[in-house]
Amino acid sequence: MKLDQLRAFIAVVETGSFRSAADAIHKTQPGISAAVKTLEAQYGILLFDRDSYRPTLTAEGHAFFQQSKKLISQAQQLENLGHDLAKGIEAPLHLCLSQMGVNDNGMVRIKAFQTQYPETSLDITTDHLHGVQEALTKNKCDVAIGPRYGLDDRHAFVELYRINMITVVSPDVLAFLNNDQTCSLKNNVSGAKIKQQQLYSLPQILVSNTAVNSAENGHRYTLPTGRRWYVNDFQTKKTMLLHGLGWARMPKHIIGSELENGQLIPIEVENFTSQSQVPIFMIRLRHQTQSSQSNLFWEMMKCFSNSSDDT
Known part of the structure; x- marks a missing residue:
């Protein structure tokens, strides 16, 4: 497998035809076809379904294309680094x-x-x-x-x-919880005392653990029972909280203005680490x-x- 063969293969996928690929990377059409056939022969797979008018990726071809893009990108980064080092420019x-x-x-x-x-x-x-x-x-x-x-x-x-972590809900969610007679509020809404079972019907919103090889989900502060929703970042998590779609622990610095204007309200959940320093x-x-x-x-x-x- 050579990088030029991968570039030819990628060009066919991205341009939609062997002829367009040849024009795009300044190669002959027979050269493009030969590069793709060499890859197919090397691994014993078909990269394209050639029965249709335009070459269409097979399932194997789609998987091969994804990894080919990554490899070519890394090769380009390495080439750029080599040129930078030759000019005396240090790596980032x-x-x-x-x-x-x-x-x-x-x-x-x-x-x-x-x-x-x-x-x-x-x-x-x-x-x-x-x-x-x-x-x-x-x-x-x-x-x-x-x-x-x-x-x-x-x-x-x-x-x-x-950083300070704090457990919060929206005012609408707190009002919903307050309808339960087992929910006792302090003199102000901030710091409302909540029993764990009151939260079981509400999703706890968590940011997903991104590690591929982690044997655990990484979350230390979850209830043993109850619904959980996973998102990719804290901004999405905050937006869902503001719309009353659940409850969560949040870094206080991310929700400072929402705490000040009352869009989010701190709660204390019994037998749960509602607040902590990390x-x-x-x-x-x-x-x-x-x-x-x-x-x-x-x-x-x-x-x-x-x-x-x-x-």
């Missing part, structure tokens, strides 16, 4: 940030680093729960910033700051060779933390 510093830990505290630190080292290019992605650490183990990032999920002796980590750590792999940019970032972030020792 890859950071993976936990969605729940992205607050002003963290952004001020990253901004301070970028200001002090403007020549360092940052590549920033976000993830959730065990997905943050998985980004490290899969070499998708150099440094991760997130909670202590899945950390062990492979990791070096420093606590940077803490430490946010800077994390890297101990065995991984660190770039100069990574070491600069690590040392500068440590200066912000209360402790300068790796845990």
Whole structure:
């Protein structure tokens, strides 16, 4: 298998015909056909159903196309990196940030680093729960910033700051719960006391654990009984809460304005960790060779933390 063969195959899929593919990548039509046939012969599969007017991907061809796109993209990134290194341009510093830990505290630190080292290019992605650490183990990032999920002796980590988690519902949901005589409110609606069984009919909204190889879903604060809905990010989670579609624990910094204007109301659920502080750590792999940019970032972030020792 050669990259040129994959490019020919991808061109046929994206342009819809062998002739258009040849024009798109400046090859002859027989050359395109030969490249695709070579791939099919190598793996003993049919990539296209040629009975129709235009070549149509088979089920095997569709799966092969998805992976081919990824491989060509990675090859292009490697080629670009090689050219940059030849010009003396350093590779970007890859950071993976936990969605729940992205607050002003963290952004001020990253901004301070970028200001002090403007020549360092940052590549920033976000993830959730065990997905943050998985980004490290899969070499998708150099440094991760997130909670202590899945950390062990492979990791070096420093606590940077803490975030507050709070359990909230919309006023409409609280009114619904208040119709139950077992729900006793304090003098104000904030901090309403709720029994667990009152929540069983309402979905607990959770952000999905993105880690592929995690043996657990990563969620520590769930009720043993009750409905659960999973979303991909905290913005969706907040929107669903505002529309009264369930209840959830949320980072307080994400819902600050909604708490102030009463769109979301804190509740206390009996025998449940309704509120807590979650430490946010800077994390890297101990065995991984660190770039100069990574070491600069690590040392500068440590200066912000209360402790300068790796845990």
